[in-house]
Amino acid sequence: MxxxxxxxxxxxxxxxHHQWLDEQGRTLIEFAKAARVPQGFAxxxxxxxxxxxxxxxxxxxxxxxxxxALAHLKGLPDCVQLIDHGLAALAGPLRDAKHGGWFAxxxxxxxxxxxxxxxxxxxxxAFSSAVMAGRQGSAELLxxxxxxxxxxxxxxxxxxxxxxxxxxxxxxxxxxxxxxxxHATEAFLALADVLDEDVWLDRALRIAERVIHxxxxxxxxxxxxxxxxxxxxxxxxxxxxxxxxxxxFGKTPGHAFEWARLxxxxxxxxxQRSLSTPAWLLEDARQLFHSACRYGWNVDGSSGIVYTxxxxxxxxxxxxxHWTLAEASAAAAALWQRTGEAxxxxxxTQFWDYIDLHLIDRxxxxxxxxxxxxxxxxARIWPGKPDLYHAYQATLxxxxxxxxxxxxxxxxxxxxxxxxxx
Numbered sequence: 237m238x239x240x241x242x243x244x245x246x247x248x249x250x251x252x253h254h255q256w257l258d259e260q261g262r263t264l265i266e267f268a269k270a271a272r273v274p275q276g277f278a279x280x281x282x283x284x285x286x287x288x289x290x291x292x293x294x295x296x297x298x299x300x301x302x303x304x305a306l307a308h309l310k311g312l313p314d315c316v317q318l319i320d321h322g323l324a325a326l327a328g329p330l331r332d333a334k335h336g337g338w339f340a341x342x343x344x345x346x347x348x349x350x351x352x353x354x355x356x357x358x359x360x361x362a363f364s365s366a367v368m369a370g371r372q373g374s375a376e377l378l379x380x381x382x383x384x385x386x387x388x389x390x391x392x393x394x395x396x397x398x399x400x401x402x403x404x405x406x407x408x409x410x411x412x413x414x415x416x417x418x419h420a421t422e423a424f425l426a427l428a429d430v431l432d433e434d435v436w437l438d439r440a441l442r443i444a445e446r447v448i449h450x451x452x453x454x455x456x457x458x459x460x461x462x463x464x465x466x467x468x469x470x471x472x473x474x475x476x477x478x479x480x481x482x483x484x485f486g487k488t489p490g491h492a493f494e495w496a497r498l499x500x501x502x503x504x505x506x507x508q509r510s511l512s513t514p515a516w517l518l519e520d521a522r523q524l525f526h527s528a529c530r531y532g533w534n535v536d537g538s539s540g541i542v543y544t545x546x547x548x549x550x551x552x553x554x555x556x557x558h559w560t561l562a563e564a565s566a567a568a569a570a571l572w573q574r575t576g577e578a579x580x581x582x583x584x585t586q587f588w589d590y591i592d593l594h595l596i597d598r599x600x601x602x603x604x605x606x607x608x609x610x611x612x613x614x615a616r617i618w619p620g621k622p623d624l625y626h627a628y629q630a631t632l633x634x635x636x637x638x639x640x641x642x643x644x645x646x647x648x649x650x651x652x653x654x655x656x657x658x
Contacts, residue, residue: 489532490560
């Protein structure tokens with residue numbers, strides 16, 4: 237098989253490399269279609285199969301709706317019915333008809349299941365992308381999600397999202413998470429675009445200022461992940477469970493890459509709207525990227541990005557997760573586009589070389605979601621291949637401008653417009 241990554245990734249803007257990214261994106265979308273179940277979308281195993289008793293979960297369903305909406309806007313066939321299937325699930329079995337909001341799974345029981353900010357950020361993102369894709373009923377669902385975000389999760393006093401509640405919206409958790417607020421930033425960029433409301437860009441800036449410009453800047457520009465209710469860091473949080481999927485102990489270099497890209501989108505969006513745009517957005521994006529490379533990339537005698545670091549920036553969980561490479565490549569592309577500096581194209585090439593060599597599963601499809609420190613398939617943290625969102629976005633972002641959201645950039649691209657100027 238011809239190694240097109242190594243042949244063409246050196247020129248990020250080349251037609252051949254873009255064609256290769258298109259091919260990768262199509263194969264990812266085709267693989268993910270098997271995740272459909274009656275009540276939404278469920279996780280796939282490493283072979284692309286569902287368990288007979290597979291249960292729809294809301295994060296997977298929301299990410300699938302978002303991704304299939306992007307694919308539809310990109311012009312890929314047979315995505316509309318999948319978007320609509322996911323919307324129906326989010327409007328029905330995954331939703332709390334009594335108290336509002338969304339449960340984690342279709343089998344969650346009111347009274348015992350908590351409602352997470354992380355999950356609701358993805359629901360809002362899914363609906364915003366479905367609106368851009370022109371799907372019927374999506375605007376009404378987006379309105380409901382926005383009301384939940386504004387009435388319950390958003391704290392005006394803190395300038396960030398509260399983390400979780402009981403199913404009846406009581407019992408606010410005395411914890412604040414950088415991960416949920418990072419994905420809120422992503423969702424808020426999309427909401428500013430779809431709703432044409434600058435307040436969401438102001439809220440995104442407040443989150444970024446707290447989590448990154450205040451806390452990450454004091455931690456070698458690696459995001460502090462866990463805080464108490466007063467936004468004091470919790471350095472020992474989950475020390476006994478270091479490989480947690482969503483709240484791992486320590487610092488996560490992959491999130492530094494993800495934040496770097498989001499800061500550049502926020503800078504571009506605020507500039508486009510003629511809003512005040514602090515210079516630290518670019519500078520912090522640079523610092524985040526370089527700290528993630530310094531402390532996360534090839535730091536333990538093997539290639540790849542380690543999952544977590546301790547407070548002294550030493551590797552803790554050394555597994556390599558696919559999403560970290562997806563975000564690293566996307567951040568490198570964004571910084572290259574923003575600065576034109578060749579170093580970022582060099583990093584971009586290195587990251588895609590690693591993806592091509594180790595992560596793309598040419599035997600069973602999609603990407604290996606997790607590798608062990610020897611870069612062999614593993615399942616310590618993430619069994620199977622449930623995630624389309626990160627890898628598919630990685631195939632799109634290098635070819636799009638630093639716009640508010642991927643969906644609007646694709647929609648304007650499809651109309652032959654330049655999202656940066658029109």
